[in-house]
Amino acid sequence: MDVLKKVPVREQDPKVRATNFEEVCLGYNKEEAMEEASRCLNCKNAQCVKGCPVSISIPDFIKEVKEGNFEEAYNVITKSSSLPAVCGRVCPQENQCEGKCIRGIKGEAVSIGKLERFVADWAFENGIKPSVNAEKKNKKVAVIGSGPSGLSCAGDLAKMGYDVTVFEALHELGGVLVYGIPEFRLPKEKVVKKEIENVKALGVKFEKNTIIGKSFTIDELIDKYGFDAVFIGSGAGLPKFMGIPGENANGVFSANEYLTRSNLMKAFKESDTPIMIGKKVIVVGGGNVAMDAARTALRLGSEVHIVYRRSEEELPARVEEVHHAKEEGIIFNLLTNPVEILSDENGWVSGIKCIKMELGEPDESGRRSPVEIKGSEFEIECDAVIMSLGTSPNPLISSTTKGLEINRRKCIVVKEENGETSKDGVFAGGDAVTGAATVILAMGAGRTAAKGIDEYLSAKGN
Amino acid sequence: MYSILEAKELADSIYEFVVKAPNVAANCEPGQFVIVRTSEDSERIPLTICDYDREKETITIVVQVIGASTYAMKSLKAGDSFHDFVGPLGRPSELIETPIEELKQKKILFVAGGLGTAPVYPQVKWLHEHGVDADVIVGAKTKSLIIMEKEMEAVAGTLYITTDDGSYKRQGMVTKVIEDLYAEGKKYDLCVTIGPMIMMKFVCLLTKKLELKTIVSMNPIMVDGTGMCGACRLTVGDSVKFACVDGPEFDGHLVNFDEAMKRQQIYKTAEGRAYLKAKEGDTHHGGCGQCGGDK
Numbered sequence: 001m002d003v004l005k006k007v008p009v010r011e012q013d014p015k016v017r018a019t020n021f022e023e024v025c026l027g028y029n030k031e032e033a034m035e036e037a038s039r040c041l042n043c044k045n046a047q048c049v050k051g052c053p054v055s056i057s058i059p060d061f062i063k064e065v066k067e068g069n070f071e072e073a074y075n076v077i078t079k080s081s082s083l084p085a086v087c088g089r090v091c092p093q094e095n096q097c098e099g100k101c102i103r104g105i106k107g108e109a110v111s112i113g114k115l116e117r118f119v120a121d122w123a124f125e126n127g128i129k130p131s132v133n134a135e136k137k138n139k140k141v142a143v144i145g146s147g148p149s150g151l152s153c154a155g156d157l158a159k160m161g162y163d164v165t166v167f168e169a170l171h172e173l174g175g176v177l178v179y180g181i182p183e184f185r186l187p188k189e190k191v192v193k194k195e196i197e198n199v200k201a202l203g204v205k206f207e208k209n210t211i212i213g214k215s216f217t218i219d220e221l222i223d224k225y226g227f228d229a230v231f232i233g234s235g236a237g238l239p240k241f242m243g244i245p246g247e248n249a250n251g252v253f254s255a256n257e258y259l260t261r262s263n264l265m266k267a268f269k270e271s272d273t274p275i276m277i278g279k280k281v282i283v284v285g286g287g288n289v290a291m292d293a294a295r296t297a298l299r300l301g302s303e304v305h306i307v308y309r310r311s312e313e314e315l316p317a318r319v320e321e322v323h324h325a326k327e328e329g330i331i332f333n334l335l336t337n338p339v340e341i342l343s344d345e346n347g348w349v350s351g352i353k354c355i356k357m358e359l360g361e362p363d364e365s366g367r368r369s370p371v372e373i374k375g376s377e378f379e380i381e382c383d384a385v386i387m388s389l390g391t392s393p394n395p396l397i398s399s400t401t402k403g404l405e406i407n408r409r410k411c412i413v414v415k416e417e418n419g420e421t422s423k424d425g426v427f428a429g430g431d432a433v434t435g436a437a438t439v440i441l442a443m444g445a446g447r448t449a450a451k452g453i454d455e456y457l458s459a460k461g462n
Numbered sequence: 463m464y465s466i467l468e469a470k471e472l473a474d475s476i477y478e479f480v481v482k483a484p485n486v487a488a489n490c491e492p493g494q495f496v497i498v499r500t501s502e503d504s505e506r507i508p509l510t511i512c513d514y515d516r517e518k519e520t521i522t523i524v525v526q527v528i529g530a531s532t533y534a535m536k537s538l539k540a541g542d543s544f545h546d547f548v549g550p551l552g553r554p555s556e557l558i559e560t561p562i563e564e565l566k567q568k569k570i571l572f573v574a575g576g577l578g579t580a581p582v583y584p585q586v587k588w589l590h591e592h593g594v595d596a597d598v599i600v601g602a603k604t605k606s607l608i609i610m611e612k613e614m615e616a617v618a619g620t621l622y623i624t625t626d627d628g629s630y631k632r633q634g635m636v637t638k639v640i641e642d643l644y645a646e647g648k649k650y651d652l653c654v655t656i657g658p659m660i661m662m663k664f665v666c667l668l669t670k671k672l673e674l675k676t677i678v679s680m681n682p683i684m685v686d687g688t689g690m691c692g693a694c695r696l697t698v699g700d701s702v703k704f705a706c707v708d709g710p711e712f713d714g715h716l717v718n719f720d721e722a723m724k725r726q727q728i729y730k731t732a733e734g735r736a737y738l739k740a741k742e743g744d745t746h747h748g749g750c751g752q753c754g755g756d757k
């Protein structure tokens with residue numbers, strides 16, 4: 001064994017997986033996990049922990065894995081994380097825990113994410129559940145949204161003994177984990193449902209098909225239904241469009257629509273909800289969402305191009321996802337920006353007019369900003385376009401809640417240390433506060449707010 | 463699960479359901495809609511709230527069978543239930559946010575086409591209960607497709623019924639009735655029209671000429687109904703609106719109907735296939751030249 005290299009993880013062959021929706025990465029088995037765990041140096045001043053937004057005791061859980069004590073390892077992880085099977089799969093580890101790992105200086109970092117995933121999957125298979133041991137408190141908390149932030153906030157509060165109800169607008173629980181991230185990256189039955197079952201097992205109640213701001217307001221939750229505190233984890237689900245001509249043509253979709261049809265409504269297999277399968281699909285954008293949309297379209301049988309205005313280096317998607325997308329046959333048209341969508345006489349997309357870009361001076365974010373090359377317009381023929389330009393928080397809640405401060409970007413303003421909003425007894429976290437970010441940050445924000453709510457309610461007494 | 467308390471056939475392939483839905487009934491207003499799923503794997507179907515009873519905690523919906531998902535609702539009976547029933551969605555009708563005194567000054571005309579009668583009803587009823595009697599035009603292809611005549615008569619000022627084929631009451635399209643009324647010297651301050659997009663388009667073309675402000679209720683294809691997918695986007699004036707959160711009611715003189723009607727056809731082929739499968743079992747394999755099942 002080469003200690004400088006990760007134990008390779010088994011994956012589905014790119015040619016095979018390009019035609020199915022099964023999980024791409026197959027994960028470690030026991031032996032592989034224990035071998036990978038033995039690469040960890042069990043650092044005293046572990047840098048990896050600093051890279052993890054929820055500070056999982058990484059060396060401790062890896063030590064247990066090395067020794068084959070998987071249940072112990074699970075207990076260590078669940079002290080800090082309520083969705084390990086999810087985070088082990090979708091965290092951008094290369095920038096977080098693994099990005100800081102000492103092993104990474106000379107060779108490859110320890111596969112912390114894959115080990116975390118192994119432990120969580122092992123716990124599912126062996127029916128191990130996170131433990132509850134709190135005394136019941138006679139206080140009710142409402143949680144809005146069942147995405148990672150809502151689930152972790154609800155889970156933590158239930159562990160502290162609160163009576164928690166989660167309100168979800170859709171007919172399924174999980175937020176982006178069910179409607180956004182595709183099956184081949186995050187299996188729904190095998191992983192997401194089970195993580196939610198764990199939260200249910202803690203005594204959390206769930207009310208689906210309930211839209212706060214429409215079915216009832218936050219004020220009603222407090223005044224009429226007697227909730228003592230409210231957590232808003234409503235995410236950032238409002239899709240952006242480019243505002244270029246032709247964008248309402250038939251065959252132009254937001255990534256949210258495309259992914260929701262495929263994931264939530266299960267259009268990728270037999271289902272009543274249709275999805276358009278283009279011959280040639282252009283996905284505009286370069287983030288995780290764009291990769292997911294592109295790889296979904298590819299699996300449905302389309303030729304897929306990613307059109308992105310900067311270069312490969314600036315692609316905001318995770319390296320692993322870009323690598324997987326390329327392996328599967330997605331074509332990247334970089335330094336290219338759409339200026340118009342062309343359509344035929346019946347209103348259907350027939351192509352997309354783009355302009356070539358070059359990189360200019362770095363902008364505030366430090367990334368070199370793209371500049372149009374005059375006169376370089378060209379057309380790409382296609383029959384569908386998926387716009388994946390990012391999302392912002394939905395105004396449904398902010399516009400129906402008096403006294404809730406939001407910022408210029410429509411994000412809810414909170415105190416970072418406890419998630420408190422400008423409205424008494426109302427807390428918030430996750431994408432609704434930060435704008436579109438990551439699962440682990442949303443989960444961390446849910447935990448912080450759970451602590452904040454506990455302090456708030458304890459201080460209030462009875 | 464949301465139990466169905468009453469189910470009845472109103473006309474050929476038009477069905478009415480009274481559904482127990484406390485959370486929706488508590489807060490809904492005329493003009494809003496719900497999204498319904500019949501079973502575990504069903505599509506999310508948007509349907510206008512046609513009536514509500516806050517005390518009994520019920521919502522009335524009226525459904526026209528046009529495709530696979532609405533076909534699946536056809537056989538539901540009292541005692542059955544819907545798997546999902548979420549709402550109220552969209553914004554309440556502008557009327558109910560206008561001060562009553564102001565409404566009393568106005569002459570209001572409702573124009574309903576076919577199934578559009580059902581969503582027009584709660585608005586007319588609401589006005590009637592607040593002491594405003596609006597005139598109502600109801601049009602349908604033929605006599606058997608006229609619905610809710612008695613209910614409407616009870617709440618409308620004057621009710622004008624017309625059929626395309628002249629099989630009942632007046633003959634001609636709803637636009638003809640508007641023209642006739644204006645020819646008789648009637649004048650209105652506000653028109654609200656709900657029905658098939660093509661009808662709303664022609665009503666708007668006419669009322670623009672008559673300088674009669676007209677509100678339409680748009681029914682584009684929707685998925686979530688909460689502003690998350692953008693499937694329902696429309697061009698209204700210079701801007702793009704999401705019908706599920708910004709609407710469904712808009713100033714009809716600003717709506718780009720041609721684009722909206724094209725967008726409604728996006729899934730026509732796929733839907734047609736699903737419908738035939740639901741109706742005939744898996745026996746349809748193309749060749750009819752309609753559904754594209756052979757492509």
Ligand SMILES: Cc1cc2nc3c(=O)[nH]c(=O)nc-3n(C[C@H](O)[C@H](O)[C@H](O)COP(=O)(O)OP(=O)(O)OC[C@H]3O[C@@H](n4cnc5c(N)ncnc54)[C@H](O)[C@@H]3O)c2cc1C
Nearest residue numbers: 145147148149169175176180212235430431437438439442
């Ligand atoms: C396609 C895609 C791929 C992604 N890939 C990754 C990845 O690989 N790694 C990663 O770390 N992150 C990824 N992300 C980002 C990550 O999923 C989000 O940052 C995270 O899910 C945010 O969690 P949340 O709890 O704040 O909100 P969400 O997950 O958005 O959940 C919010 C929930 O609230 C519900 N809701 C909204 N409004 C209301 C209301 N008024 N009443 C009731 N319920 C309401 C919504 O229906 C939703 O279920 C991806 C996102 C997308 C869209």
Ligand SMILES: Cc1cc2nc3c(=O)[nH]c(=O)nc-3n(C[C@H](O)[C@H](O)[C@H](O)COP(=O)(O)OP(=O)(O)OC[C@H]3O[C@@H](n4cnc5c(N)ncnc54)[C@H](O)[C@@H]3O)c2cc1C
Nearest residue numbers: 508509510525526529530531532681682683726727730733
């Ligand atoms: C806000 C709103 C309110 C509505 N209120 C009612 C109502 O009160 N009663 C009622 O019967 N219907 C109503 N509709 C229309 C209803 O949602 C559609 O008829 C239904 O979704 C069709 O489903 P299906 O699977 O049976 O037919 P599909 O197989 O999906 O469609 C058959 C044909 O209808 C068209 N179509 C698809 N979706 C829609 C849609 N959302 N609206 C219009 N046409 C569509 C397609 O072009 C297709 O060719 C409303 C729609 C909206 C958006």
Ligand code: SF4
Nearest residue numbers: 052087091096097113
């Ligand atoms: S939660 Fe994410 S960042 Fe933290 S250890 Fe796990 S994979 Fe790394």
Ligand code: SF4
Nearest residue numbers: 040041043048101102
């Ligand atoms: S930094 Fe790397 S080697 Fe050190 S404890 Fe963390 S995972 Fe192990």
Ligand code: FES
Nearest residue numbers: 687689691692706
């Ligand atoms: S239906 Fe999805 S945004 Fe309106």
